[in-house]
Amino acid sequence: MAAGAPDGASSKSDIYAGNGPRLMLPVWVFIGLFLLLPVALMGVYSFLTKEFRGGVIWDFTLTAYDQFFLDRGLFGDDPAKIEWTYIGIFWRSIWQAGMATIMCLLIGFPTAWFIATRDAKTRSIWLFLITIPYWVNLLIRTVSMKFLIRDTGPLNEFLMWSGVINEPLGLINTNFAVQLGLFYSYLPFMVLPIYAAVERYDFSLSEAAADLYANVWTILRLVILPVVKPGIIAGCILVFVPSLGAFLAPDLLGGAKTFMIGSLIEEQFKGNAGNWPFGAAASMILLSIVMAVLLIYARSQTKGDK
């Protein structure tokens, strides 16, 4: 709070800083209606009883969470053991999303660096080119990727024609194919925040480091990466979070063994065969994981700034 402002009253400077209570009202209404309310509804649904043709019965129960974590046998009367199926799917999702994030970072950082170091005119052209694929529907792009990398697709045919390989790589329906799909889907979310950070980077810092006996790699490690870190973290979060809940890439590019949490949730709400409370419970668990990761990150940031 600004020094000198009387308690409970907003000073003029608060209003100009965007903190006036009435000015904030639309934001709070929007967040309440479209963010807090849906999440609360999902939380409530996760404790309800499923209705067989989809939908819920208003009977409060822990069945959905019980089903997620515990295995009570086919008829539900065996002694409870840990149910590994869904935990396994969660773990695989985290792994796949993590790999996709790493791939995005490895390609995205040099790309963002390249764009940010062009002159102002060419920069906007490169940025435009990066965003062009996003005018095409995600489903279409993912299907195209499937056609591109399948055994009889152009990639394998070209490699076999040129003699690099003798038989198809067998990329489709693998974990790698899913990672590739996620990577392709979310690459700009990595490039854009890193670009924004690099564009603000003061290159005289690199000169100062070189002047103080640092070689190129030391400059990258000790100066550039720490200074543009906020952009890198933002990019990683923007890629990791949607990758974790993605269902198009695993559905279209993966097989039965690459089933991810997004597909699991999707199935619970599709058609008449679903289980809304179970889907809601899985969503709540996913949300908790994501929130935990973000909180740990935020905590580590405030500690670092002290």
Place this chain on the structure above:
Amino acid sequence: MTSSDIAIDIDNVVKRYGAFTALHGVSMQIHANEFFTLLGPSGCGKTTLLRSIAGFEDVNEGAIRLYGNDIAPLPPHKRPINTVFQQYALFPHMTVTENVMFGLRRSGWSRIEAATRADDVLKLVQLSNFADRKPAQLSGGQQQRVALARALAPRPKVLLLDEPLSALDLKLRQAVRVELKQIQRETGIAFIFVTHDQEEALTMSDRIAVMSSGHVQQIGTPREIYETPINRFVADFIGETNLLNVTVQSVSEGTAQVILPSGHPFSCPAATVNSDGTGHLSVRPERIELCPAGGGDLDVKVESQVYLGTDIQLHTRVADGEKMIVRLQNAQSTILPEIDTVVGLKIEAGAARLLAD
């Protein structure tokens, strides 16, 4: 003078950017233990020359020697030369101590030695109490001193300073000038200081190189540069001067006989003369005395007075339309002429110089 007394030897250095030539065969020698200033207007090549010494620019021709060794092929991180950058370029994610230790750790100092050295250098610039702060938590003057400490810590053979005072306000700038000069004397290494501020250059430097459009115009002590400028550019750029167009009658043994715009003959030291027999008579405003009309070297009409505190400036005009500025001390005894009156001006003997373009 032996080669061990020359810290930096700049030998006929040429730097081109495409069709534009930033340095036209620049040569100068900077002595060990010297406060040397590169002075000139923006675009004169002084920063390019400094960046060439640091290694950020490759020169097209010529050599740059550090105590006799050609350093032109070395990248910046292999030159034992450090720089204080214009906007300081402090690492924002590191504390003051970490900033100062950066160069030490990269050049092979152990953590303990580096920490001790950082303490010492921070003491030198009086920042010991701020060792654990981040640069953003410091004032401009404190940041400037961190930049100085960081560059001094690895004991460079030469320290380069790229207009380090330009971001400070006037009072602070004047205080830092004195400090900087003192630190240079204490550390005993050559400082090469770039500035466009002639007052800064005059007050701090042992020697000054005045540059314009990629050429060195004159190298000398502040007194030499101010009192015996070699051409019109130097006279005009350093301090304030009156430049009168005169006709040269004869030059012998460094003394010229010229005709003033008033028609009076006048003799003065001649530095340089144009080939067509014309020249500029440079007269510093403080080297002129007032006298009754007709009693001096030339008569002028007073147009306006400017009050400067310690001095009062008279803007006057010679009969042929040229302007003359006269500076009078703001003392009780000074009698100011009325505006629009005609007064005589007496130029102090030996204070005027004949200069070519």
